[in-house]
Amino acid sequence: MAWGASVRQVALPVECRPPHPKEARKGAQRTATFTEGCAMPARVVLAIHHEQEQLAVAPILTKMPGIDLVATVTSPGELEQLIAQQLPDLVILSSELAGGATAGLIERLVARYRLAVLVLLPAEDLRTARRFLKAGAADVLPLSSVADELPELIQTVLRQGAPALRSPLQVGRIIVFYGTKGGVGTSLLATNVAVALARYLPPESVCLVDLDLQFGATPMLLNLQPKMNLATLAQRFQGELDFEMLRSFLLLHSESNLRVLAAPSRPELAELVTTYLIERVLQVLKNHFAFIIVDTPNLLQDTTLAALDAADHILIVTALDLLAIRNAEIVLTMFQKLYPAERLRLVLNRSNTRFGGLTPEQVEEHLRMTIAARIPSDGQLAVTSINEGVPFVLQAPDAPISQAIFQLASLIAGQPIGLRETAETTGGSLFRRLVGYLLGEE
Ligand SMILES: Nc1ncnc2c1ncn2[C@@H]1O[C@H](COP(=O)(O)OP(=O)(O)OP(=O)(O)O)[C@@H](O)[C@H]1O
Numbered sequence: 001m002a003w004g005a006s007v008r009q010v011a012l013p014v015e016c017r018p019p020h021p022k023e024a025r026k027g028a029q030r031t032a033t034f035t036e037g038c039a040m041p042a043r044v045v046l047a048i049h050h051e052q053e054q055l056a057v058a059p060i061l062t063k064m065p066g067i068d069l070v071a072t073v074t075s076p077g078e079l080e081q082l083i084a085q086q087l088p089d090l091v092i093l094s095s096e097l098a099g100g101a102t103a104g105l106i107e108r109l110v111a112r113y114r115l116a117v118l119v120l121l122p123a124e125d126l127r128t129a130r131r132f133l134k135a136g137a138a139d140v141l142p143l144s145s146v147a148d149e150l151p152e153l154i155q156t157v158l159r160q161g162a163p164a165l166r167s168p169l170q171v172g173r174i175i176v177f178y179g180t181k182g183g184v185g186t187s188l189l190a191t192n193v194a195v196a197l198a199r200y201l202p203p204e205s206v207c208l209v210d211l212d213l214q215f216g217a218t219p220m221l222l223n224l225q226p227k228m229n230l231a232t233l234a235q236r237f238q239g240e241l242d243f244e245m246l247r248s249f250l251l252l253h254s255e256s257n258l259r260v261l262a263a264p265s266r267p268e269l270a271e272l273v274t275t276y277l278i279e280r281v282l283q284v285l286k287n288h289f290a291f292i293i294v295d296t297p298n299l300l301q302d303t304t305l306a307a308l309d310a311a312d313h314i315l316i317v318t319a320l321d322l323l324a325i326r327n328a329e330i331v332l333t334m335f336q337k338l339y340p341a342e343r344l345r346l347v348l349n350r351s352n353t354r355f356g357g358l359t360p361e362q363v364e365e366h367l368r369m370t371i372a373a374r375i376p377s378d379g380q381l382a383v384t385s386i387n388e389g390v391p392f393v394l395q396a397p398d399a400p401i402s403q404a405i406f407q408l409a410s411l412i413a414g415q416p417i418g419l420r421e422t423a424e425t426t427g428g429s430l431f432r433r434l435v436g437y438l439l440g441e442e
C-alpha cells in the first residue's frame, strides 16, 4: 500500500445520493435517487425524543411528495442499527435524543454514513444550534418553526446532497512513532515530522498526540505551556467525545499551525487515561485532521497498543547500536504477527554514527527490512533545538538532519514537504524515488 496516498478527502461523484460506505466498498454505482427529477423517493428517518416532535413532523412528511418516511425511532441505538440496514438519505433528529451526547452522535452519523442530519431544537437557541452545526448537522430548526419551514428545508438539504459533497470529509492517517529503546530519539523525530507537515500543509491539517503518558516531552520541545492535556480531558470524559469537546484540549503551536494534544503533566496522572479514551480521541481526530502523528513511550502499555491498533503506519525508530537493533528484531517479530507488513516502516536515527562498526546495510540485512528513512546525527542542533523549544526543522531547515526529516514527511504526505530546491527535488532522483516508493517499487 502506498503510504503517501496523501490527504484522503472523500470526494464523491456528484449524483443524487452518495454511495453508502458498504456499497462503495463493493464498487457499486448508485444513480439518481432523490433530488428533483429523480425517480425514487428520498428515504427519511425520524429520530424523536418527545411525542410532540412526532406529532409536529410526521404528518408533514407523510404529505410531502417524493418523501418516504422509512421509520420513527426513539433511541440512539435503534437509530444507528436502522441506519446500518436501511441507508436513509436524511435523518431528522431530536436534539435531545442522546442527551449531552447528541453532538457526538451527529458527528458519527456524518462521518461514518455520510448522512444529512436535520436537527430539531425544542426552542430557538443559537448556542446549541451552533454546536450541532459544528458537529456536522446540515441544518437546525426550532420546533415552533416546523409547520412553516420544514418542507422547504428538507428540499434544500436534499438538494445539497450528503455532507461530503458540501464540505470534504476528512479521513486522516494515523502515523505512530515507536522507539525500540528508550532515548533512541522517537519524540524528537515525531515532533519534528509533525511540525514539518504542519508548516507546509494547510492550517488544521496536522495534530500531534503525546502518548508518553508519564514523561511526555512534546510541550517542552515546542515551548508550549499546556493547561489542558490528556489527564484534564480524562477528567471531563464521560464516555462520549466529539470534536467540539476535544478542540478545547488541543494546543496550538503557532509557528507551524500544528495542533498538539499533550500528555498528563505529572506521571501519577497517567492512570486517568484509559484505552477507550485513546481510541475515541484518535477516531475523532481522524475525522478532522489529515495527519495525526502519535509519539509513544518505549513501554508497550495498553494505551500504546490502542494507538498501534489504530495506526495506518507504524514507524519503528531504531539506532545503530546492538541493543536497539536486538529490540527492533523482537518488536518486528511481534508487530509482524499483529499487523499487516505494509503498515510497518523502519526509521534509522543517527544513521551516520559508526561507533560500533555497524552499518545501515547490515541492519537492513539483519532485520530483512528496508530502512524507509535515515536521520543523521547532529548533537549540537538537536540539543539547541530542545533547549530553546524550537524544532530544528524551523531553526535550521537546510541542515542535513532537517532535510532528512522533510524527506520522511514527504513520504508520509505523498508530496514534497519543505525540501531544498535542488536538482534532486526539481525533477531528479528524490522525486523519482518518492514516486517509486509510493508505487511500492522500493
Ligand atoms: N539525530 C539526532 N542527533 C543528535 N541527537 C539526537 C538525535 N536524535 C535524538 N537525539 C538526542 O537523543 C536524546 C533523546 O531523544 P528523545 O527524547 O527524542 O528520545 P526518546 O526515544 O523519545 O526517549 P524516551 O524513551 O525517553 O521517550 C535527546 O537528548 C536528543 O538530543
Ligand SMILES: [Mg+2]
Residues within 6 Å of the ligand: 186, 187, 188, 212, 217, 296, 297
Ligand atoms: Mg520520547
